[in-house]
Amino acid sequence: MAAKWSLSGALRGMFQRETITEETWDDLETALITADFGPDITEQLIDALRADVARLLVDDPKDLQRMLRERLEERFAEYDPTLSLQERPAVILVVGVNGVGKTTTIGKLARFLIVNGQSVVVGAADTFRAAAVEQLATWAQRAGSAIVRPEREGQDPASVAFQTVEAAKTHGHTMCIIDTAGRLHTKGGLMDELGKIKRVIEKQAPISEVLLVLDATTGQNGVSQAQAFIEHAGITGLVVTKLDGSAKGGFILAVQERTGIPIKLIGQGEGIDDLTGFTSHVFVEQLVG
Amino acid sequence: MAAFGSLSTRLTETLAKLRTKGKLSASDVDGTVREIRRALLDADVALEVVKSFTAAVRERALGAEVGEALNPAQQVVKIVNDELVGILGGESRPLQLAKQPPTVIMLAGLQGAGKTTLAGKLAKHLRGKGHQPLLVASDLQRPNAVTQLQVVGGQAGVEVYAPEPGNGVGDPVKVARDGVAEAKRRQYDIVIVDTAGRLGVDADMMRQAADIRRAVDPDEVLFVIDAMIGQDAVATAKAFQEGVDFTGVVLTKLDGDARGGAALSIRGLTGKPIMFASTGETLDDFEPFHPDRMASRILDLGDILTLIEQAQKAFDEEEAHRLAESIATDGFTLEDFLKQMQQLRKAGNFKQMLGMLPGAKGMREAIDSFDERELVRTEAIIQSMTPQERKQSKILNGSRRVRIARGAGVTVTDVNQLIARFEQAAKMMKTVAKGGVPQMPGMGPMPPGMRQSKKVQKQGKQQRRSGNPAKRTAEPAQPAGAAGSAFGKPKADGAFGELSSTDQEALQRMLGNG
Numbered sequence: 002m003a004a005k006w007s008l009s010g011a012l013r014g015m016f017q018r019e020t021i022t023e024e025t026w027d028d029l030e031t032a033l034i035t036a037d038f039g040p041d042i043t044e045q046l047i048d049a050l051r052a053d054v055a056r057l058l059v060d061d062p063k064d065l066q067r068m069l070r071e072r073l074e075e076r077f078a079e080y081d082p083t084l085s086l087q088e089r090p091a092v093i094l095v096v097g098v099n100g101v102g103k104t105t106t107i108g109k110l111a112r113f114l115i116v117n118g119q120s121v122v123v124g125a126a127d128t129f130r131a132a133a134v135e136q137l138a139t140w141a142q143r144a145g146s147a148i149v150r151p152e153r154e155g156q157d158p159a160s161v162a163f164q165t166v167e168a169a170k171t172h173g174h175t176m177c178i179i180d181t182a183g184r185l186h187t188k189g190g191l192m193d194e195l196g197k198i199k200r201v202i203e204k205q206a207p208i209s210e211v212l213l214v215l216d217a218t219t220g221q222n223g224v225s226q227a228q229a230f231i232e233h234a235g236i237t238g239l240v241v242t243k244l245d246g247s248a249k250g251g252f253i254l255a256v257q258e259r260t261g262i263p264i265k266l267i268g269q270g271e272g273i274d275d276l277t278g279f280t281s282h283v284f285v286e287q288l289v290g
Numbered sequence: 291m292a293a294f295g296s297l298s299t300r301l302t303e304t305l306a307k308l309r310t311k312g313k314l315s316a317s318d319v320d321g322t323v324r325e326i327r328r329a330l331l332d333a334d335v336a337l338e339v340v341k342s343f344t345a346a347v348r349e350r351a352l353g354a355e356v357g358e359a360l361n362p363a364q365q366v367v368k369i370v371n372d373e374l375v376g377i378l379g380g381e382s383r384p385l386q387l388a389k390q391p392p393t394v395i396m397l398a399g400l401q402g403a404g405k406t407t408l409a410g411k412l413a414k415h416l417r418g419k420g421h422q423p424l425l426v427a428s429d430l431q432r433p434n435a436v437t438q439l440q441v442v443g444g445q446a447g448v449e450v451y452a453p454e455p456g457n458g459v460g461d462p463v464k465v466a467r468d469g470v471a472e473a474k475r476r477q478y479d480i481v482i483v484d485t486a487g488r489l490g491v492d493a494d495m496m497r498q499a500a501d502i503r504r505a506v507d508p509d510e511v512l513f514v515i516d517a518m519i520g521q522d523a524v525a526t527a528k529a530f531q532e533g534v535d536f537t538g539v540v541l542t543k544l545d546g547d548a549r550g551g552a553a554l555s556i557r558g559l560t561g562k563p564i565m566f567a568s569t570g571e572t573l574d575d576f577e578p579f580h581p582d583r584m585a586s587r588i589l590d591l592g593d594i595l596t597l598i599e600q601a602q603k604a605f606d607e608e609e610a611h612r613l614a615e616s617i618a619t620d621g622f623t624l625e626d627f628l629k630q631m632q633q634l635r636k637a638g639n640f641k642q643m644l645g646m647l648p649g650a651k652g653m654r655e656a657i658d659s660f661d662e663r664e665l666v667r668t669e670a671i672i673q674s675m676t677p678q679e680r681k682q683s684k685i686l687n688g689s690r691r692v693r694i695a696r697g698a699g700v701t702v703t704d705v706n707q708l709i710a711r712f713e714q715a716a717k718m719m720k721t722v723a724k725g726g727v728p729q730m731p732g733m734g735p736m737p738p739g740m741r742q743s744k745k746v747q748k749q750g751k752q753q754r755r756s757g758n759p760a761k762r763t764a765e766p767a768q769p770a771g772a773a774g775s776a777f778g779k780p781k782a783d784g785a786f787g788e789l790s791s792t793d794q795e796a797l798q799r800m801l802g803n804g
Contacts, residue, residue, distance in 0.1 A: 031337055037520040040331040099543065100402025100516065104433075129571075131406075131441030132434045139433035139457055185546040216402060220334030220520025222548035243401065245489065252520060271431075 008036040008249050009290025012069075016062040021054060025062060029069075036288070038251035039221050042258075046072060070289045076254060077281035080263030084238065084278075088209045090169040090177045092202055094162075096195060096234050097214035098226055099183030102242035104133065106214050106268055107178050108140025109276035114176050121146040122174040124165025126158040126198065129182035137180050143273050147174065158182065158194065159201040166205040177206075186229030195234040212265065214240045217250035227256045238265035241279075245269040249288065319351045322366040326589070333588045335551035336524040339558040347373055371585055377557055378564070379581030385565070386537070388509045391479040392424075394470055396506060398499055398534050399514035400526060401487030404542035406435055408514050408568055409484040410442030411576040416480055417448055424478040426469030427452035428462040428502060431486035439484055446573055449478070462486065462498060467505040483508070490529025499534045511536040512565070515552060517544045523552035524559060531560050541579065542568040549588050624680040627712050628672040670698040671708050683709060683716075 011032040015025055026047060033043040046069070053059070053068055086093070093110070097103050104127070111121045123141050127133035128151045141148040149165040162179045169177035181198065184191035202208055213236045215223050230236050239262055241253050257264055264279045323344050330340045350373070351366045387393045395412070397405045406429065413423040425443045427450060429435035436456035443450035451469045454460025466483050473481040485502055488495035503511060513536035515523065530536055539556055544567045553564055564579045672680065674697030679686055686694075686709060695702045 034331060034337045035521045037334075037522070040328050098518070098546065100404055102402060130438070131445070132438035135434035135437050136432070185543060187545065187547045216516075216518075218400065218516075218519050218522040218526070220518065220523075220548070220551070221332055222334070222518045222546065223520075225547055226518075243489070245491075249522070 007290075008032055008251075008288050011035065012066065012289060016066040018062050020060045021062055021065055025065070026051070029065075033251065036249035036251040037220055039255050042251070042255055066289065070285055073254070073289065074281050074285045076258065077264075077285060080257060080261065082238075082263050082265050082279040082281075084210055084265055086176065086209050088207055089175055090166065090206060091175065091209040092166055092169075092206055093176065093178045094181065094199065094202065094208055094211045094234070095178060095214060095240075096181050096211065096230055096236070097183060098185050099130075101183065101214045101216040101219075102268060103127075103183060103214045104136050104140060104180055105271070106212075106240055106242055106266070106276065107137065107180050108144050109268060109273055110266070111141065111146040111176075111178055112144035112273045113276055115145055119176045120174045121176045121178065122149060122165060122169045122172070123147070124149045124162055124177065124179040125151060126161040126165070127180050127182040128154070128156050128158050128161060133180070133182065140273075146178075147172070159198045162198050163201050163205060166202055170205070186226045192229060192233040195230075199234060210237050210265075211235055212238050212240050213262070214242055215253065215256065217241050217244045217253075219252060221252055221255070223252040223256050224259050227260045227262065231260055231262065236260075236262050238263055240264075240266040240268065242268035245275070251288075316352060319348055319366060323348050323351070326366075326370050329589055330551060330554075333549035333551035334520045334523070334555075335588065336521055336555035336559065338524065339555045343373065343377075343554075343558070370589065374554065374585035374588065375582050378553060378584050383538075383563055383565070384578075386509050387480075391477075392470065392473045392481045393479065393510070394481045394483065394506050394508040395510045395512060396466075396483045396485065396503060396508040396534070397512050397514055398485050398530060398536065399487060400489060400516070400519075401432070403487060403514045403516045404568060405429070405487060405514045406438050406442060406484055407573075408512075408540060408542060408576075409439060409482050410446045411568060411573050412512075412566075413443065413448045413482055414446035414573045415576055417446065421480045422478045423448050423480040423482055424469065424473045424476075425450045426466055426473075426481060426483045427454070427456065428466045428469070429484050429486040430454055430456040430460045430462050430465065431458065433457050435484075435486070442573070463501045463505050466502045470506045481506070490526040490533075496529065496533035499530075503534045510538055512538050512540050513556075513562070514540045514542060515556065517541045517550040517552060518546060518548040519552045523555045527556045527560055531562075536560075536562060538563055538565040540564070540566045540568060545569045545575065550584060551588055553584050554588055624672050624675065624683050624712055625677075627715065628669060628680070667698070667700060667704065668708055671695075671700060671705055674698040683712060 012029070015028040015032070018025060029050075030043055030047055033046060034040065038046070049072060050065065050068055054065060057064075059065065059068075095103050095107055095110075107123055111123055114121050121144070123137060123146050125134040125137045125148060127137070134150055138148055138150070147168070149161065149168050151161045158181060165179055166177055168174070179198075179202070181195065182191075184195070186192065199208060199211070211234050213227060213230045213234075215226065219226070227236065227239070239253065239256060241250055241264060244250055244267055253264055256262070266276060267279050267284070268276050326347065327340055327344045330343065331337070335343075347366070347370050351369050385393075385395070397409055397412075399405050409425055413425055416423045425439055425448055427436045427439045429439070434457065436452050436454070440450045440452060451465075451472050453468065454465055462485065466485075469483060470481050483502065483506055485499060486495070488499060490496070511534050513527065513530050513534075515526070519526070539553075539562055541550060541553055541564055544550060556562065557564060564581075564584075567577055567579045569575045569577060671694060674694045675686075675690075679690060679694075691702050691705045691709075695705045698705070
């Protein structure tokens, strides 16, 4: 069985060496690229670290490790990762490309909010993919939340979203999470549909959060996904899923920096409690070791 | 056009520096290889594949003879492309069917790769080829995956074997084994086993996949992978190769804008062929994999490669010869115009090509705002003309123009604009053929006569002199300049109006090189 690749694992050997050599830099580059940071950020990081090392006359790889951690932490921590859910009901719209784990994230998020004393209703506005409604219903049941289903097959997702918010208001739910169908960000028509869903919801209540779900195994295409979703759906936060895989998710730094949208939640497992808030310190600690 | 400015621009810069040199030096090669390396990393090709790949390219490039047609940097790019197609394409093959039906196909991959949807697509594809597929629902993990497969099966018009409800209930290995037995009993000739998504690092789940493989003894194990995956493709592919030893690869979500470097990584590391590409939401968006298309997609070099191809072949030599001749004898016709346009379109993405042409850089904005459909419209207009009209544009009177407009589904103004533009081009061609420097539109003084379309239409009516076609052809031809002034020039502010100059420049260059 292939062992789980991790940045920390890859870096460990290198930080245990005596001094910083060219080989150290090569290894660092390899490690960062393998962690999906992409060629640009990798180059930036290495240039910055090289400058620091030269300036501070450091030659212990341990110090380099600390410097890398600090640099990354600083960059990851640039934005505020708190979810803003002050409205009542707080409406959360969840979007993303196909197969990133939107429905699963909603199940976990609903659970998380319920555990924290909220009353949640989820809306199955993914009326496109086969059996998506049932999948969400299963998660809603596990989380103990209410669910609004489409009244008929292929119903306009915007109307399901509308009914969900309506239900939240009439039944006094404090949180309202709306699932949408996965869509590739290159499909103009489907992206416009998101705009419509947003407009229709906003007739009822302001939207507190629009969360874009990104798969941690995604490569450099993540940035282009985020940009398209920002344009059409006005993303307010990122959720990174499947971090439990051998994935490293370095690309999310590029996404956060290029778009200015903070990473807010992290999903790392198939269990209902495997969702946590994003803290740059913890994240970088896990990443770099 | 975000992708436009990236690698193409950087490589063009490298190309510009190298244009004058005649031989490949080590530093030339290194410069180009560095850009290629970056492009591959941007396309999410696995680092170790990138390393061995660039090393191979470097070696080949250094030893390479520089051909007559290509400059050194182009030569390097060509080597890169050849290598890429070589790796991606090597042994593309169709599905291996069992001698003794049923043929068993097992699907495996990460969560969210698109296995269940693919199962439906594959089933529909095979059914279309006259097979009788049975889908087996062995994904008992993900909530309602079984239901999804049933719906997908319904859409594809194939049977689904789903004895267990799923959602964590039931034994996927048993379901898979029973499914194959069921297919044998009911004489289905193909069984497609959908399995749960699993992570390469999840030892238990990988063991389960291996168990399913052992239980059904598949003829094909297809590894389904998302084209958007990053560097993790390597670890995942290796894990699945060890776990289930897949026989082929399917790339999904290729309709997005990911470059799909994973294809190269997986092929480079495992040597397993990429067999299918999945390109959309409906069950018909499924096709055999095309290595050459993937190669230019990964490098995003379609435009440069097109130019290289052209540098080598230029125009169809004979065609160019004939064209030059015809222009020299003052016979540049609408037909030639159309042919050129079609040739350009065939050559690849017209917009990108224009951007690639040296000197066209300043016009990038105009190019960006250029609507490629405009070309289609132009083609339609010319194709609505009779052969005679194409040869002698001078006979195009008002009533002919009205007919053409109707035939092409455009307005008379559009037809008029096209003809004006054509005449301008014809004039320029003549100048070029005679060895003169053409006056570029937009640079010289604009001829007068920018009229409103209303007036133009009126003008058109006035010219409808005879209803008899025979009579009309017999009528004296309009003076050549008349169309230019009387029908107005193309809108100078319109994208196409501006583009026409680039367009002509392109044509001009081809003629020059041809």
